Amino acid sequence: MPKIRQTAVANQFYPGDPAELVRTLDTLLAEPLHSVSVRHEAPPKALIVPHAGYVYSGPIAATAYATLEPVRDRIRRVVLLGPSHRVPFFGLAASSDEVFSTPLGPVPIDLESVERALTLPQVRLFDAAHAKEHSLEVQLPFLQRVLDDFSLVPLVVGEAAPESVAEVLDLLWGGPETLILISSDLSHYLDYHSAQHLDAATSAAIEALRPEAIGHDQACGRIPVNGLLTLARRRGLTAKTLDLRNSGDTAGSRAQVVGYGAYAFH
Template structure:
């Protein structure tokens, strides 16, 4: 891996490019998020959406507020962040080659040692070309940087890949209880609001019963998400929905909406 710094690709597009404005937006979303549930066990993974923060941020904040209550920086030593590629084609799983990722808020270090360890055990290509323009992982950073400054990241983009292979990677990460897994995925895309409600309700039920057979029409991050659901099934973990809305509920019209869900796996 190189020592390069990955600049923010979508600052000013998916979230404010101004540090103060971005900080204010994230803090306000966390304050407005619903009171997190008390879980019988610590979270092992979260599912969070990845659109522009004005659209999906209120839903993502429900998951991050759960972490806020659990002292994220003290309980975990890394976040393994898996999500889909939107810009550059990818088959399988890929890591970047930079040492650090930047947003207007801060610089986040990558856990290069753990990434190298994963590459010894799993088929992870090094694809900076796929990572550099991608937003699905980057939009999680403002929340992570605000809640746990200094917590290192293991960013993995997941294209078409079997649920079994993704689950094996997640379960390997779970061998260290200090590794938190985040799955970045939106739900349905560009349906009228009423149709999206019906479709996302079905998808949400599949997620909560750990059914690893989601299709890309249900969730754009289905390959990573199916891996998590299979891993949760292997470990007999529970999954709860923390929040579910559409862009028509947050900042958009209701003619064609995108669905967002936040879930905790424990």
């Protein structure tokens, strides 16, 4: 039997019932899939997508995932990086699991790519970082809904220099069959207008590929984000903001909000 990473945040961040989850995803994806601007987006090489509960960040995440519809049968591998919220550590954590499970079924792990990543000194097997982490898990049902068959390279990111993350991404970059996916929210617990101001500055830094301009208070996933920006600049990619909102726009109070942005790299 394969070693399986079971769901940790189903029924918390997203519905645990498969039928309800499909309905939720299809509702979230319906608007961007019918949007003229999203339909005319070129398929991305990389995305930055938020990772809160679907009621909060789902509409913004859906804006990013809708851009994958034209290449749903081409993307066969997703390299997914997200920050560690529960376990502090240095470097990047790979998983020894062979399958990540969701209510929509199993997601196979690209074991060969994991082994390649483990040849770098900043990457190690560390299952504890994956066990309860939501930043990767919440992306999987979206991927299962917008892609056909794909395998996953899941990496939780601890304390690391942008160059260390960039080196891992460069090793796993691949061709058009590979999507690079970074999971990150933006500002946390500011008032609505302060969050808008700070998140706009973060978006400008992302579009300018300036990792040095993104501080620790601007994005919980700033370390993997800054790794992507470092490599995107080197590889000549361009970045575009697809959506920028916060929890005050979706399902929460405006007294304290969390910012969410969706970004595509071509």
